[in-house]
Amino acid sequence: MNLTLKIWRQKDSKTKGQMVDYKVTDISEHMSFLEMMDVLNEQLVNSGDEPVAFDHDCREGICGMCSMYINGEAHGPDRGITTCQLHMRMFNDGDTITIEPFRAKAFPVIKDLVVDRMSFERIQQAGGYISVNTSGNTQDANALPISKHAADEAMDAAACIGCGACVATCKNSSAMLFVGAKVAQYALLPQGQVEAADRVKNMVAQMDLEGFGNCTNTGACEVECPKGISLENIARMNREFLKASIKG
Amino acid sequence: MSGFFTSSIGRKYAMALSAFFLMFFLIMHVALNAVSLFSEDAFNQASHFMGTNPLIQFLMQPVLMLGVVFHFVMGFILEIKNRSARVVKYAKNNGAANSTWMSRNMIYSGLFILIFLVIHFLDFWIPEINTKYIVGDMSGLHDGSFRYFHELQHKFIPIWRVALYCIGFIFLALHLLHGFDSAFQSLGANNKYTKGLKGFGKAYAILIPLMFIIIALFHHFNH
Amino acid sequence: MSVLDSKVPKGPIKDKWTDYKNHIDLVNPANKRNIDIIVVGTGLAGGSAAATLAELGYNVKAFAYQDSPRRAHSIAAQGGINAAKNYQGDGDSTYRLFYDTVKGGDYRSREANVYRLAEVSANIIDQCVAQGVPFARDYGGLLDNRSFGGVLVSRTFYAKGQTGQQLLLGAYSAMNRQIARGKIEMFNRHEMLDVVLVDGKARGIITRNLITGEIERHSAHAVVIGTGGYGNVYFLSTNAMGSNATAAWKIHKKGAFFANPCYTQIHPTCIPRSGDYQSKLTLMSESLRNDGRIWVPAKIEDAKAIQEGKLKPTQIAEADRDYYLERRYPAFGNLVPRDVASRAAKERCDAGYGVNATGEAVYLDFAAAFQRYGSEQAKLKGIKNPSKEEVIKLGQAIIEEKYGNLFQMYEKIIAENPYETPMMIYPATHYTMGGVWVDYNLMTTVPGLYCIGEANFSDHGANRLGASALMQGLADGYFVLPYTIGDYLSNDIRTGKIPTDTPEFDAVEKEVQDKIDFFLNNNGTKSVDHFHKRLGKVMWDKVGMSRNAPQLKEAMAEIKAIREEFWKEVKVPGSGSEMNLELEKAGRVADFLELGELFAKDALVREESCGGHFREESTELDGEQKGEAKRNDKDFAFVSAWEYKGEPADAVLHKEELEFNDIELKQRSYK
Ligand SMILES: Cc1cc2nc3c(=O)[nH]c(=O)nc-3n(C[C@H](O)[C@H](O)[C@H](O)COP(=O)(O)OP(=O)(O)OC[C@H]3O[C@@H](n4cnc5c(N)ncnc54)[C@H](O)[C@@H]3O)c2cc1C
Ligand code: HEM
Numbered sequence A: 001m002n003l004t005l006k007i008w009r010q011k012d013s014k015t016k017g018q019m020v021d022y023k024v025t026d027i028s029e030h031m032s033f034l035e036m037m038d039v040l041n042e043q044l045v046n047s048g049d050e051p052v053a054f055d056h057d058c059r060e061g062i063c064g065m066c067s068m069y070i071n072g073e074a075h076g077p078d079r080g081i082t083t084c085q086l087h088m089r090m091f092n093d094g095d096t097i098t099i100e101p102f103r104a105k106a107f108p109v110i111k112d113l114v115v116d117r118m119s120f121e122r123i124q125q126a127g128g129y130i131s132v133n134t135s136g137n138t139q140d141a142n143a144l145p146i147s148k149h150a151a152d153e154a155m156d157a158a159a160c161i162g163c164g165a166c167v168a169t170c171k172n173s174s175a176m177l178f179v180g181a182k183v184a185q186y187a188l189l190p191q192g193q194v195e196a197a198d199r200v201k202n203m204v205a206q207m208d209l210e211g212f213g214n215c216t217n218t219g220a221c222e223v224e225c226p227k228g229i230s231l232e233n234i235a236r237m238n239r240e241f242l243k244a245s246i247k248g
Numbered sequence B: 001m002s003g004f005f006t007s008s009i010g011r012k013y014a015m016a017l018s019a020f021f022l023m024f025f026l027i028m029h030v031a032l033n034a035v036s037l038f039s040e041d042a043f044n045q046a047s048h049f050m051g052t053n054p055l056i057q058f059l060m061q062p063v064l065m066l067g068v069v070f071h072f073v074m075g076f077i078l079e080i081k082n083r084s085a086r087v088v089k090y091a092k093n094n095g096a097a098n099s100t101w102m103s104r105n106m107i108y109s110g111l112f113i114l115i116f117l118v119i120h121f122l123d124f125w126i127p128e129i130n131t132k133y134i135v136g137d138m139s140g141l142h143d144g145s146f147r148y149f150h151e152l153q154h155k156f157i158p159i160w161r162v163a164l165y166c167i168g169f170i171f172l173a174l175h176l177l178h179g180f181d182s183a184f185q186s187l188g189a190n191n192k193y194t195k196g197l198k199g200f201g202k203a204y205a206i207l208i209p210l211m212f213i214i215i216a217l218f219h220h221f222n223h
Numbered sequence C: 001m002s003v004l005d006s007k008v009p010k011g012p013i014k015d016k017w018t019d020y021k022n023h024i025d026l027v028n029p030a031n032k033r034n035i036d037i038i039v040v041g042t043g044l045a046g047g048s049a050a051a052t053l054a055e056l057g058y059n060v061k062a063f064a065y066q067d068s069p070r071r072a073h074s075i076a077a078q079g080g081i082n083a084a085k086n087y088q089g090d091g092d093s094t095y096r097l098f099y100d101t102v103k104g105g106d107y108r109s110r111e112a113n114v115y116r117l118a119e120v121s122a123n124i125i126d127q128c129v130a131q132g133v134p135f136a137r138d139y140g141g142l143l144d145n146r147s148f149g150g151v152l153v154s155r156t157f158y159a160k161g162q163t164g165q166q167l168l169l170g171a172y173s174a175m176n177r178q179i180a181r182g183k184i185e186m187f188n189r190h191e192m193l194d195v196v197l198v199d200g201k202a203r204g205i206i207t208r209n210l211i212t213g214e215i216e217r218h219s220a221h222a223v224v225i226g227t228g229g230y231g232n233v234y235f236l237s238t239n240a241m242g243s244n245a246t247a248a249w250k251i252h253k254k255g256a257f258f259a260n261p262c263y264t265q266i267h268p269t270c271i272p273r274s275g276d277y278q279s280k281l282t283l284m285s286e287s288l289r290n291d292g293r294i295w296v297p298a299k300i301e302d303a304k305a306i307q308e309g310k311l312k313p314t315q316i317a318e319a320d321r322d323y324y325l326e327r328r329y330p331a332f333g334n335l336v337p338r339d340v341a342s343r344a345a346k347e348r349c350d351a352g353y354g355v356n357a358t359g360e361a362v363y364l365d366f367a368a369a370f371q372r373y374g375s376e377q378a379k380l381k382g383i384k385n386p387s388k389e390e391v392i393k394l395g396q397a398i399i400e401e402k403y404g405n406l407f408q409m410y411e412k413i414i415a416e417n418p419y420e421t422p423m424m425i426y427p428a429t430h431y432t433m434g435g436v437w438v439d440y441n442l443m444t445t446v447p448g449l450y451c452i453g454e455a456n457f458s459d460h461g462a463n464r465l466g467a468s469a470l471m472q473g474l475a476d477g478y479f480v481l482p483y484t485i486g487d488y489l490s491n492d493i494r495t496g497k498i499p500t501d502t503p504e505f506d507a508v509e510k511e512v513q514d515k516i517d518f519f520l521n522n523n524g525t526k527s528v529d530h531f532h533k534r535l536g537k538v539m540w541d542k543v544g545m546s547r548n549a550p551q552l553k554e555a556m557a558e559i560k561a562i563r564e565e566f567w568k569e570v571k572v573p574g575s576g577s578e579m580n581l582e583l584e585k586a587g588r589v590a591d592f593l594e595l596g597e598l599f600a601k602d603a604l605v606r607e608e609s610c611g612g613h614f615r616e617e618s619t620e621l622d623g624e625q626k627g628e629a630k631r632n633d634k635d636f637a638f639v640s641a642w643e644y645k646g647e648p649a650d651a652v653l654h655k656e657e658l659e660f661n662d663i664e665l666k667q668r669s670y671k
C-alpha cells in the first residue's frame, strides 16, 4: 500500500518542531509499524536526509522504549499492544497517518519522536523499591507464604513496562496509572509493608514535582495501556496515600 | 496529614468529598421538590421548615454554599494545572477512542451547571433571602397562605425558563454520568466489590436530573 | 603451557567457593568509599552487580544505551529461572543442577564455575522474593515451579510469561535505591565506545552521550562489562535492535581474549520471517513443543502449492504429512533439544518443504492436542458421545488456558488464528554462549577488567539450557563478582582517584573521535543496514545451524569483503553533536563485521560437533546415531580463547584445556 505520513520533526529539545509530510510506497500489510518506519528511514538516508529518530529496542512489546502517538492514540489504533507490535494491516492503502511523540510537560522531546522519560526514573528512585541488601542470607523464599491471589494481583500490577502511554493518552498528562501500578505491586505483598507509607508519600510527592497533571478518572490510560494495567491500581494508591497521610 | 490537601491525590479526595456532599444534597433537594407533585400542602410545610430552621439556615446552607464554591473553584484549579501539564498539544488526538465525552469535558458540563446555578440563585435564593432577611418577613405567608408552592408554579410559567432548567439538568446528568463513578474511584473505592456501584451511578446520574426536569415540566403544564 | 590461568581454587568441587570466600582479601568499608567501579550494562548481570557493589559501599558509575536500566534486553526473557531449591521434592540438588548444566552444555564448560553457579542459585530466589519479585505461587502460597528443556526435575521459577522482566525490575529497584542514595551514578543513553588501560590495568572508559553526542571520559579502579550477547551479528535474531557487541569487542581489541565465538544457540520455536523488510524475530516459548506436533508436507508438490498460497495445511491428509522429528527421533520426538530441532527444521526447508512464502517455516500443529485433551475433558465432564466439534472445543479451551497469551501474540503478528490453522515456526538466533574469556574470578585477561552475564563465555559451554541465562546473570552480579572484585580492589585502596587528563585517555578518546568523524565524512552510498543485512545473510547461510569447512572459509572471505566495502561505502547522515541513530548503528555494525569473521574462524577450527555448533564433517557414520552430531573429546575438550592481532583472521588461538573430574563425559543421544 501507499501512505502519506505526517511526522513531527524536531531537531533537539531547544528547537521548535513542526509536522512534515512524507510518502512511502509498496508497504506490505505484514510489516510492523516500525518496519514501515525503517523503510521510510532507509529512503531518507539514501536521499541524504536525516532519518526520523524514534525510540525502540526489543520490538516485541516488553522493553517499553517505543512510544509513538499514531492517529491520535498512544501506540496507535490497536489495543493491548505497543507501537512495535502494531501491524500495517490496521491501515488501508491511501491512508494519511499522523505520527507524533508522546507529549507531556514531564516528557520533553529530545529529537523528533524521542522523548525524555527521566521523570519516571526519578519517581521510581523516590521509593519504588524494597530496602533489602544482597547479603545472600535473606530468609528462605518459602518462609514467607503469599496467597496466590495477592501474588497474581501484584504480578498484574508489576507487568507495567514504563512506556508512558498512560501519560501520553491522558488529557491531563497524569502519571497515576504508572505510579499506581508500582505502589500497588508492593502494597499487595507482605515484603512491601514496612516501607509502605513512606513509599507512597515519596513517590506521589515526586510525581507532583515532575509536573504531571492530575487524574480525572477518564480511564483513557487503562484503555491505551499495552499491558492492561487496571484503574484499580490508582484506587489502591489513593487508599494507600490516605492511610499513609493519616498515620502522619 | 501535612501536605495532604496540596498533593495531587489529596486534591482528588477533596474534590470527591465535595462532590459527594453535593450529590447528597441533590437527593434532599429532589425529594423536597418531588413532594410538590403530590401535595401542595406538604410541599409548603416542608419548604417552610427548611426555610426557617436555624440549623438548616445557618449551618447547612453556608456549608452547602461553601461546598459548591469549593467544588467549582477546585475544579477550575485542577483544570488549569492539568492544562499546563501538556505544553505542546497534539496535532491529532482521538480522545473518543478511549474515553467518554463526559469524562473529558467535566469542566464544560460543570461550567454550564455553574451558569444554571447562578440563574437558579437569582430566581429562588436571592428573593428568599430578600424576603426573609432584608424585608424581615419570616412568616412564609403571602395573602394569608404559604407562598412557596405558588411561587414555584409561577416561576415555571415561562417556557424559556423551563427550557433553561431542562438544559441545566441535562448537563448535570452528563456531569454525574462520569462524576458519580469518578468520585468513588477518587476515594479509592474501586475493586471487585464496587462493580455494582457502576449501575447505581448511571441510574443516579440519569434519574435525579430527570426528576428535576419532570417537576419543572409538571408545574409548567399544571399551573 | 598456555597463557591462560583459570585461577580455579584447589580442593573438592563442593568446597571451592566457600574456601575461596574465606580466604580472599577484603576491602574495609572506609576504603570502599574511595574506590570507583564502572559497570557497563544494566541488564540482569550489570544491574545486579551495580546495585550490590553500591550496597557494599563502592562508588558505582553505571551505563546503558537505553533510557533506563529497566529496558535492558533481559526484560524479554519469558520462560523462567532455574534454581536448585528442590521445593518440589523431586530429587533436585546443587549437584544435579551442576550436572544438567554441564551435560546440557555438551561438556564444554568449566566445572568449577558451573558448580558455583548451581550453588548460589538458591540464594537468587531468596533475594528476588525479598525484593518483591512476584513469582508464581500455588494455592498454598508457596512458590510454584515448572519443568523446562528436557531435564528430569521441576526447578524453574517463573513470573507468568515475564520472568526476565520481573527479575530485571527487581535488580532495577535495587539500583534505584542506590541511585537515590547517591551510591550509583546512572548514565542512561550513554554508549561505551572503548576501554582505557593505564599500566596494563583497566582504568576507565570512553562513552558517547547519545543525546548530545558528547564524548566523555570516565575513570575507575575497575571496569565491569555486562553488555549482553552478540546474536545480532546475524542481523535477525530474538535480541533487541540495539543489542550489540561493541563493548565486548572493543575490550577484545584492547587485550581481552574472546572465547568460543562460534557457540550460538538457534532457538527452534520463533515466528518465521515474513519478508525482506523483517527487522527482528520473536521467540515463542519452547513449552509449545510439549503439545504441538511439528510437520511439513511429505510431498514436494504440496509444499510448493502451500508456498504459492494455493493450498491450506488443513487440506493435507494425515498420510501426506511428514512429522519429521517423530520420524527421526522416535524416543524424544518433538521434544528433542533446541539445536537438534532447529537443524531438523532447516534440513526440511533446505530440501524445499518449507511452508510459507519464504519457504522458511514448518508447522507446529495442535490439532492432535485438541483432540487428546478434548476427549479427556469429555470423559471428565461425563459427556456421552460428544460430537467432533464439541471435543475440539473442549480441547481448545485447555490449550488456551496453557498458552492463551502465546496464541494471541502469534495471531497479532501473523494474522492467522492458530486454533484453526497450524502455527508456523522457524529457528532463529537466540543466545550466544561464546563471549569474553574470564577466569574463575570473572576477570578477563586484562587486569581490573571484568565481564559478566551473557557477554562472557562461562558456564554454558557449547549449549545453554533453558532458564539458565537469567540464573547466570544474577549469580554473577549479586553473588560472585562482588566477592571476586573485592579481592582485586584490596590492592587499590591507596591508589586514589584515577585522573582522566592523562595521555592514555587522550589517545583512546582520539581513536573514538576519529572513527566517528570518519563515518560522518565518508560520503558513501549505502546505509548501515544494507551492510548489516548482508553480513547477516552470510552468517545465517554459512555459519548458521550447520557448518562445513569450505563454507566457513567462504564466509570468512565474504565477511572481510563486506567489511572493506563497508568502510568505503557506508553513509551516515547527520552530525556527531546530536542524537544520531545511524551513527550509533554504524559503530555497532563495524564491530559485528569483525566479530563475524572471527566467529567463522572459530567455527572452522573447531572440527567437531558440539552443542549449538554442528560440523557436517563430524557426524556419526553408522549405527543408530548415523548422521547425528559427533563430539570429539580427545582433540577438542578445550575453550578457544582468541587473542586480537589486528585483522580477525590473524587472531591467535589459546586453549584452556577442560578437565572433568566430577562428571563423566558422555555422548548425547535422543534416538
Ligand atoms: C527473547 C528472549 C527470551 C529469553 N528467555 C530466557 C529465559 O526464559 N530464561 C533464561 O534463563 N534466559 C532467557 N534468555 C536469555 C537471557 O535473557 C539473556 O541471556 C540475559 O538476560 C542477558 O543478560 P545480560 O545482563 O547479560 O545482558 P542484557 O540484559 O542484554 O543487558 C545488556 C546491557 O548492556 C547495555 N549495553 C550494551 N552495549 C552497551 C554499550 N556499548 N555501552 C553501554 N551499555 C551497553 C545495555 O544498555 C543493557 O543495559 C532469553 C533471551 C531472549 C532474547
Ligand atoms: C458549580 C459548578 C460545577 C463545576 C464548575 C464543576 C466542575 C467539576 C470538575 C472540573 C470536575 C472534575 C474534577 C477532576 O479533575 O477530577 C468535577 C467533578 C465532579 N463534580 Fe462537579 N462541578 C460543578 C457542580 C457539580 C454539582 C452540582 C455536582 C453534583 C451534585 C457535581 C458533581 C461532581 C462529581 C460527582 C464529580 C467527580 C468527583 C471526582 O472525580 O472525584 N459537580 N466537577
Ligand code: SF4
Pocket: A159, A160, A161, A162, A163, A164, A165, A166, A167, A177, A178, A181, A221, A224, A225, A226, A227, A228, A229
Ligand atoms: S501503566 Fe501501562 S501505559 Fe502506563 S507506563 Fe505502565 S505499561 Fe505504559
Ligand code: FES
Pocket: A055, A056, A057, A058, A059, A060, A061, A062, A063, A064, A065, A066, A082, A083, A084, A085
Ligand atoms: S520496542 Fe520494546 S516495547 Fe516496543
